[in-house]
Amino acid sequence: MDGFDFGSANDAQRNAITSTEGPLLVTAGPGTGKTFTLVKRVSYLVQEKHVDPSSILVATFTEKAAKELITRISNELAANGVEFDVNEMYVGTFHSICLRLIKEHIEYSNVRKNYRVADSFDQQYLVYQNYWSRFKSLEHFAELPKKTRVWDTCEQICSIANAMSEELVDVEEMLKSDDPITLAYAEVAEAYNEMLTEKNWLDFAHIQLEAYQLLAWHPNVLSEVHDQIKYVMVDEYQDTNYIQEQLTLLLSKKSHNVCVVGDDDQGLYRFRGATIRNILEFPDKFGDGDCVRIALTDNYRSDPGIVAFYNEWMERTAGPRFRFDWEGYRFEKTIYATRKGVDGAPAVVRIGDDEDYWCDTVCDFVLQLKKRGAIDDYNQIAFLFKSVKHRNARDLAERFEERGVSVYSPRSDVFFERGEVKLAIGVLLLLFPRYVQRLETGDFKYADETSIRYYVSCILKANELLKDEDNAALRKWIAATGRAHTTMAKNTDYAFSGLVYQLFEFEPFKSIIDTPLDTGVHDQRSVRNLSILVGITSKFEYLQRVDIFTAERIDATLERFFNTYLRFLMLGGIDEYEDETEYVPSGCVPFLTIHQSKGMEFPIVVVDSLYATPTKAGDEVLQGIKDRYGAREAYEPIDSIKYFDFWRLYYTAFSRAQDLLVLTHREGTRKIGKAFEEPYGELPTCNPDTFPFDKFAFHHVKESDLKPVYSFTSDISLYEGCSVQYKLFRELGFTPVRVGATLFGQLVHQTIEDVHRAALRGECDRITLENADDWLQSNYETLSTSQHAYLSKVVIDAAKRQVRRYIERRAGRWDDIVEAEVQIGLSKPDYIIHGTVDLIEGDDGTVDVVDFKSERKPDVNRDYELLETYRKQLLLYAHLIEEKTGRSVGKMKLYYTGEESGNPVITFSRDKRSIDAVAAEFDDVAHKIMRREYSCRATNARLCENCDFRYYCKN
Incomplete structure (x- = not known):
């Protein structure tokens, strides 16, 4: 223990880091170093306890939090000379970990391959x-x-x-x-x-249910998982629901080495099924005294005045307005500030004004902060609302924008009101004159006035654009396409997403696509929204099985898209883009919901929504059914829940602030909520003219250090083929429509994977030609269903022959299979390499890497360029395997299952110099991507011909 670097850990954190055996509950108040402690605990297990990283599972609640954990754990281990394969350790959200368990044991689950996650x-x-x-x-x-x-x-x-x-x-x-x-x-x-x-779909709830049933109903699977996973850690345990609790207990049932971390005072997700009882009752799940509880109470985040304010908030429950008692439904605690306060300046203040002047008063305060040099960037001030769709948030955002301050509010449900979105939808509507005519008369079975008014406003916006003489080409295209759709004599070769991609040839869309990516998210908002719009149209085409417009169905398809699908999206709202690699974008004032801000911290936090009062929420009938037919009885008193949840919500909001907490209320039609009357009334009023700006040294916003993950096929080879294509599809997330026919290859590949999995399970006797035919047919059924694509019997029979040939050629040599479909990854200082190896085979300490191709063996001379790409990929995989396992790679093979009579294998020589050269080349490309160097266009004509952006690019 003496040699382990505990860093700045305090005594409670050290205790949590070193208490590795048996059940442990860590209650971690705001800003008490929860993530730091978790990362150090993993490092301690690996370094001091010599635990294999593959024996550790860490679950958290958001993809961003999971990526932050992976980054910090890999950096911590790398700093101590430990090579870390990110795919060895089970680190991720509950859903991603459950999906991994299902994939690893899918033959025992209730789902079939090629399921869709909805x-x-x-x-x-x-x-x-x-x-x-x-x-x-x-x-x-x-x-x-x-x-x-x-x-x-x-x-x-x-x-x-x-x-x-x-x-x-x-x-x-x-x-x-x-x-x-x-x-x-x-x-x-x-x-x-x-x-x-x-x-064959899985929604988020069923992902967890399938994983639970996999473990609970199949003792052999549970035993295998227990042999693998020896240490379980769960972050944000106060936000778990019942099935997540049961998964946690199942996964740790054998070892009992389970550590849960959380803060019962920040439990916010009852509306998603979470229950605070999981963290409060956790010690009771084990023998008397078996569970250790460690409380982290030293706050390193906030000014003492802020800490005192939110401590008092949790105690202020018996005032003249509200009288309720926590009744043991929270762990009693006091958070202690470790920072010094600011002399001569209050850390918690209020800003209020009447209905008409409130927006300007708040804006004046923010502009003064910047003008006086108290802050360097507007992103140092976060506004928190119960809902960013509320009038206060919308009015204030509008006023900020009018005064030249950008607002970052991706969850405000204004996607369909953005100018570029309305313009694109307006042009799209003009391409269908018959639909527009019906729009004018309201001649629809399913439509509502709100949608019709919206579409009319979009058309008016598009018509304004078309008045400009510079847009003659766009007018010509709209007219020609509209005529074709009106007099359709034959089917098109496109649907909605294809039309949107054609639209990118014209201004202003072309200039939007040209947006440089070295600017903030606000400047990228338009291009990101166009990417979302393509995703929307592509999803409709998938869900409705629409690949092209047909003369018989075009009117019905248009009605379904505009009158039903888009209308429902508008009702539910669409979030705009959030960049997980940035904490919040520079140059913008972030407007966040309180729920969205959880886990974040800001130098200055302004909390609105003080009009709110505790109210009942949820389906009481459903709650009664859960109480009667669920696996456990009700917990918190039903009449107190609204108070508990209300106090927890604002406790979370107040504790986000580092240096200054501002409470604000728009006085007028809505009175301040009774819960806030006393604390708000006791605060000093913040006057922008007299506020002591110079007394504060405001922190900068925390920098995000998430490592990007790159793979050879999805990143390196795509970038080398065309960096512009990489920018558009990978960086900006546009959905590709013109995807090559891959169903045949996937069918062969998945069936060969079934063969390998049987061999690895020791079931070589099941590897027969007849069983292989059955496996292939089963794979075809799920693949064709998931992709809405189909093969003729002749083609299916050809796939069967390829698999049969492979089995016959390999007969009797199943024992040398080491691993199949191997996920490998390696953490570099500033990025992570990832890859999937089809097959690793070998013995005597040396392994061979095999990649399968479901085609005939190519001509070595004619197809040199393609084979060189494959060689680099195999060299990279050899590099990752050697780094990960320390085992030497002997041969690198391409196996062509379509080769009928000759040798189906192409073998590449392997030497360290070649591996080092490819690793260096990968590193160079990865850093070009990180620098966002996207100026090199494709030189391969076939690549351009099959690219959705061929209209925009015209390369």
């Missing part, structure tokens, strides 16, 4: 597509609480299904009830689950 919109839209055929006809459907719109009922069905999965509710037992409402909830959950199974 987001919340996919989930709701799928219910809508099946609403009348599967749900409306259910016997007790009328008993569900009434909703005004079908779309809202679909959302309700999804909420019911999610809750049943997350709470492990016994739906079969509910179906035995004689209560009509209980039966209604059970029937929709059962119908929903059947629909997901048929579609």
Whole structure:
């Protein structure tokens, strides 16, 4: 222990770092170094306890938090000379870890290969597509609480299904009830689950349910996982739901080496099924006294005045306005500030003004901070709202923009109001004159006035653009395309996304696509929104199986897209782009929800929404069903929950501030909430003319140090082919439409993977030609369903022959398979390399790397350039394997399953000089990407011909 570098860890943190055996609960108040402690704990396990990184699992709640953990853990280990393969350790969100467990043991799960992971919109839209055929006809459907719109009922069905999965509710037992409402909830959950199974889809709730059932129902899988994972850590444990708690306990059942970290006072996600009881009851899950509890209470973030304010907030529950007691439903604690306060300046102040002047008063304060040099960047001030869609947030954002200050508010649901989005939709509408005519007359079965008004405003905006003489080419294209759509005699070779890509040939869209990426997110907002728009159209085409416009279906397709799909998206709202590599963008004032700000910190925090009061939320009927049919009884007193959650929400908001906390209230029609009357009234008023700006030394916003992850196929080879294409598809996230035909190759590849997995399980007797045919047919069914693509019987038979040939050629040589479909990764100082190796085979300490190609063996001379790309890829994989395992790579092979009679293998020589050269080349390209050098265009004509951006680029 004496040799371990604890850094700046205090006594409580050291205790948490070194308490590695048995159950441990770490309660970590705001700013007490929770992530620092977790990272040091992992490092301690690896360095001092000599634990294999692959035996450690760390779960957290957001992708960004997971990437931060990976970055900090890899940096910590690298600083101490430990090479770290990011794919060895199970680090990620609960959902990503569950997906990994499913993939590793998919043959035991209830899902099949090629499943689709559905987001919340996919989930709701799928219910809508099946609403009348599967749900409306259910016997007790009328008993569900009434909703005004079908779309809202679909959302309700999804909420019911999610809750049943997350709470492990016994739906079969509910179906035995004689209560009509209980039966209604059970029937929709059962119908929903059947629909997901048929579609081979997983929503977020079912990802966890599948992983839980995989472990709970298959002792051999649980035993294998226990042999692998010896140490389990869960961050933000106060935000876990029931199934996440059960997964945590299952994963650590054998070793009991489980550490959960969190703050019960920051539990915010009850509306997503989270329950504070998991962290409060955690010690009770083990024998009396077996669980150690360590409290981190030394705050390194905030001014003492801020800490005192939010400590008092949690105690101020028995005043004249509100009287409630925590009744043991929180760990009593006091947070202690380690910083010194600012002499002669208050750390917590208020800004208030009446209805008409409030926006200007707040803006004046912010502008003065910048003008007086108290801050260097507007991103040092974060505004927190209960909802960024509220009038206060919208009015204030508008006033900031009017006064020349950019606002970063990606969750304000103004995507469809952005100028570039309205313009693109307006042009898209003009391409369909028949639809526009019907829009003018309202001749639709399904449409609403709000949508029609919106589309008319988009058309007016597009017409304004077309008046400009410089846009003659765009006018000509719109007219020609519109005529073609009006008199359609044959099918097109495009759908909506194809039209949007064609639109990028013209101004102002071309200039938007040209936006340089070395600016802030605000400057990139327009191009990012166009990328989101392409994603929206592509998703519609997938969900509705629309690849092209046909003469017979074009009118129905247009109605479905504009009157249903886009309307539902507008109802639900779309988040704009958030750059996870930046904490918040420079040059902008961030407007965030309180939930969104969780885990963040800012030098100055302005908290609005002081009009709010504790209110009941949620579906009380659903809660009653969970209490009756779930796996555990109710916990917190139902009448107190609204107070508990309200106090936790604002405690989280107040504790984000480092140097200055400002409470603000817009006086007028909405009075200040009763909970805030006393604390707000006791604060000094902040007057921009007299505020002691010079007393403060405001921190800068925390820099994000997330490492980017690069792979050879998705990054290096794409960038080398065309850096502009890389910028557009990888950096900006545009969805490719013209994807090459890969179904045949995937079919062969996945079936050979099944063969290898059987060999690795010791089931060589199952590797028969007949079984291979069955595996291939099963793979084809799931692939064709997921991709909406199909192969003829002749082509399927050709795929079967390729797999059969491989089995016959390899017969009797299954024992030399070391690993298959190996995920490998290596952390470099400023990025992470990632790759997937099809097959590793060998013995005697030397391994060979094999990559499969489902085609005939190419001509070595004619296809030299292609083979050179493959050689570099194999050399990179050899480099990663040697770095990871320390085992020498002997041969690197390309195996061509389409080769009928000759030798199907091309073998490349391997030498250290070649590996070092490719590793250096990879490193050079990775740093060019990091510097965002995107000026080199493709020289390969075929690459341009098949690129969606060929209209924009005209290379």
